[in-house]
Amino acid sequence: MLQERSQPTLLDICRAAGCSKAVASTVINQARGNTAVSAQMRARVLQVAADLGYRPNFASQSLARKSTRTIGVYIPSGPWTGPGFQYEGMVLRGVEEVCRAQQYDVLILNMGGAVGPQACQNALAQRRVDGVLLLHVEPGSPWIRPLIQSGACIVAVDYAHPEPGLSAMVFDNAAAIRLAVEHLAALGHRRIGFLGSCTDPPSQDAALRQEAFVTCLRQAGLSLRPQWVHDYTNACRAVGREEGVSMLEGTFGARHMLGLPPQERPTALICHGDLVAVHALQVFHEHRLELPRQMSLIGVDDAEMCRHVYPTLTSVRHPLDDMGRRATQILIRKAEARRVRPATSRLAPAVQETFAPTLVCRQSTGPPPATGN
Amino acid sequence: MLQERSQPTLLDICRAAGCSKAVASTVINQARGNTAVSAQMRARVLQVAADLGYRPNFASQSLARKSTRTIGVYIPSGPWTGPGFQYEGMVLRGVEEVCRAQQYDVLILNMGGAVGPQACQNALAQRRVDGVLLLHVEPGSPWIRPLIQSGACIVAVDYAHPEPGLSAMVFDNAAAIRLAVEHLAALGHRRIGFLGSCTDPPSQDAALRQEAFVTCLRQAGLSLRPQWVHDYTNACRAVGREEGVSMLEGTFGARHMLGLPPQERPTALICHGDLVAVHALQVFHEHRLELPRQMSLIGVDDAEMCRHVYPTLTSVRHPLDDMGRRATQILIRKAEARRVRPATSRLAPAVQETFAPTLVCRQSTGPPPATGN
DNA sequence: ATGTTGTAATGAACCGGTTAGTTAAGATTA
DNA sequence: TAATCTTAACTAACCGGTTCATTACAACAT
Structure with a gap:
């Protein structure tokens, strides 16, 4: 009878390596606050973790750390395949690149389907997302206010918003x-x-x-x-x-x-x-x-x-990919800062960065007809 | 001094409603196993929850339930904006629609950026995703095997796979x-x-x-x-x-x-x-x-x-949206079944459904030139 | 009065990590 | 040799829910 193979936990590591959860955790996060771990113990834990194919449980980590390492992207416009999606897609490319590199995940809330703003907000709130990226959201949308009040870090891409503390990446x-x-x-x-x-x-x-x-x-x-x-x-x-x-x-x-x-x-x-x-x-x-x-x-x-x-x-x-990249960096930086000193989140000033266009010449432009001048 | 507004927890509800965590939890999940909750208590809890704007913490729920209510979508092909993305986008539309309706989330792992298969697998494993949807993954990809062995529910869209237990939605x-x-x-x-x-x-x-x-x-x-x-x-x-x-x-x-x-x-x-x-x-x-x-x-x-x-x-x-929808339904059904009796996951047989094409006539086709015949 | 049944609520263990606080042992100093 | 400092490990509380086993109490039958 085949046993359901469940993922190994930190406790499994401890048993195999003969140490406590604290040590194992410290080694795996390669963090050492006031405590140090001996080189041999470190090696042993790492070896065991590798052998067992250990992957820390994200939910558990989120709970303990009070940080989900997740960035929510809110896309109010059309669906994935809408003619306008190319636009959102380019931003997403940048967002994902940065997130993945920093071990963050991307939660995409696309309202193309029958997903109302309410459902999106619920999802964001339940997930305790670390930051929210607003894609092409017009200023003054009624549902922005509750989002801000929920205390989330927010960066808007493409539109400056009058709300205080709301950073934005804008296109010139x-x-x-x-x-x-x-x-x-x-x-x-x-x-x-x-x-x-x-x-x-x-x-x-x-x-x-x-x-x-x-x-x-x-x-x-x-x-x-x-x-x-x-x-x-x-x-x-x-x-x-x-x-x-x-x-x-x-x-x-x-x-x-x-x-x-x-x-x-x-x-x-x-x-x-x-x-x-x-x-x-x-x-x-x-x-x-x-x-x-x-x-x-x-x-x-x-x-x-x-x-x-x-x-x-x-x-x-x-340069939507750049804008997405930059927005994500700012979001993550804010989120990390907040983890260090949670009370002083308002210290982070609203950033606004402007991105310059570039001309891409192709075949559809040329000199005017000689006769027409 | 502005207090960092943190989200209310179940304990806050209990204090306000004057009950235990068990009751509050039961009411909010509208589940009642062997225990019932009185109508007045139910009303009181719901009222308090609404007043406080309570949203259960997803990480905590995942941990306790051993289910993340998340479907991972693996997209090996080009980036979000690649010319081929329209294809993936159509599937995603269906996936998101079903997930959102069932309170599931979608975690998209797109390899368009510099994200290797290894990173994707790590992300999937860490997240303890309930199911994985493989989008246009060719049979025999070397990294499918570890994924299967990890015990995840998998449904492939667009390609049938020889691996046992791997369901697929295929296009005719x-x-x-x-x-x-x-x-x-x-x-x-x-x-x-x-x-x-x-x-x-x-x-x-x-x-x-x-x-x-x-x-x-x-x-x-x-x-x-x-x-x-x-x-x-x-x-x-x-x-x-x-x-x-x-x-x-x-x-x-x-x-x-x-x-x-x-x-x-x-x-x-x-x-x-x-x-x-x-x-x-x-x-x-x-x-x-x-x-x-x-x-x-x-x-x-x-x-x-x-x-x-x-x-x-x-x-x-x-009909990529339909295929995505169907695949997601199957995935969620499997995941729920597994929650009920975890040991019998192999009971779920591999499903294979075929989707029919339809002709969409537009301007690019017409009768052949008369002279050419 | 006693035993049985059923309902409504509680207590406590658990999920899998993180981390502050503590202890034990060896090295350094007075 | 005793007092102090380091180093390396451990203990236990906590994050915020879920859920099973248990208890309290009223209603009913015997």
Whole structure:
């Protein structure tokens, strides 16, 4: 009769090595406070642990240490496979890398499924997660407040929050748009348009990017006609707002531009994001427009898909992996500090770091058509 | 001086409600074995728990129950944002949905980063995960054996494994290819080609799909020339195998087909996967081939990106979310059963369920060119 | 009055670690 | 030789729950 092989415990080690739990624990954590362990005992314990394939029980350690070595990542947007997930995925890559290196685990709370914010909060609270990373959470979300009050360490990625003590890793949206405009201007474009985001309550960075576009054009000394900017307002005019506009923002935008008389049409378009650009691409293909000969197109964020469409899409890289990495480092540092002196958690000041964009040139941008100038 | 707000414990509840830990615990778990709790006491405890915002400590529960209510998902392939992640993401969607509903957590071990299999196994072992879901893990991977021996419940998604007791959710690859062939045959295509996967040790389903292709063509009474099938062998002939062929499989395949004299060129191509198809699409665009007028193209798996390319890509849906859902249900069922009678875990027989494909028609397939027939 | 049954609550051991406090023995110093 | 310091080990409390065995007490039957 096969015995259920349960994992060896610290006690098993003690029996085999002939020592107390305290010694075994000390050796395995290679910690020695006021006590030292003799070299031979250390070797013996380590040997036994290796032989038995000992792995400390995480739950037990968490309980004793009052720290779960777990970072929760809260993702309010769409599901794992949503078109926007590439975005979250890039952050996760950085998060996991840092966590794994520091022996932390990642608990992902994705609201894509039927998982409400309430369920997520419960999960976070029950797990006694050491830190929470908020991914692309708009400021002012009602459920942030209880999270802060629960005393968790929080770092937001992508949005600065007005709440005190909330650190944030932010992307320099304005600089991203500036890079795009400068790239196009350098290629010789004079009529540059913008396809904005059309999600219903416009997101904060949608606004930032669109504003930056207007500012940059002015600074570059380029003229801007109102019809060269397509955003939520225009989209609503085209279809009822009920129509799930958001998924088709690029499509609407591109059609809008093609509707303009050729002489007044932009020769290049900057899109709020890569998905918008990819959808615009579909429309241009439909109309047999050749890119970049007849139209230049540029996205923002540099998602994986930029490399897979035709023509490959020039984009402005959003260093999401770096932001995730950095956020996680800060979170872990905070968590460790709190372990040392729990009462003084408020000492940690809110950090805010800004990340710079970089231009990634691909095939979708080129000089404007000679005739059109 | 602000007191660090720590979460209330069961003991806090007891003090407030004036009862013992046993009662409080019983009420909160709404379990009553041989003991009952009076209605008033139950109400009192629940009231207090709600007032204090009590959340049981997960680590403590895990320790006491000897169950972590956590499902580990092992993802050996590329990182979160890798082109193949859409695939894993779809499974995760299903997994998370079921877990969350059953109050389980998901621990994702993605080897995309610099996380070796060893680190993953350690994490799984330390966590005392209740079950492990293997995502797209090829049979015979050397590290599966220790995992099995550790006594974990395991369900594999996408590959059947020869190891005893290992359940699997498998996709009917042959049926998928058959759907694709039948679709094209119904449209009138007589010369159908196949772009296979070119990853170095060819994956099991690459082989299955390619074999199925040959079989289906024969069954449909269609002729097949060797040059209509492009796979790893051909790719290696084209470039050195060092050249990271895998990412460019579609590109090579498409160029190969275009290299054939028009009369001997397939009028439709079935691709091993969507990514292959998307890359083929890039080549066809480069050569100004119009789809589906001059060439039909069909992918397998129905990844999100199929909807974003031009023309939108016809594909055969791989019900990954369903497979993930089902796998998780089985895993949780096994885990619960084991809790009841730990010694009899081997009673649970290895389950194997097959999932059927469905055809998703989009713009990339149509009748063959009239002249070409 | 005694024994039986059933309900409602309690006590205490346990899960598997961590760690402060303590002890025992050998080395160093007065 | 006694007093003190180190070093290396041990003891036991604790983390926050779960659960079994036990007790207290009222209701019922004999």
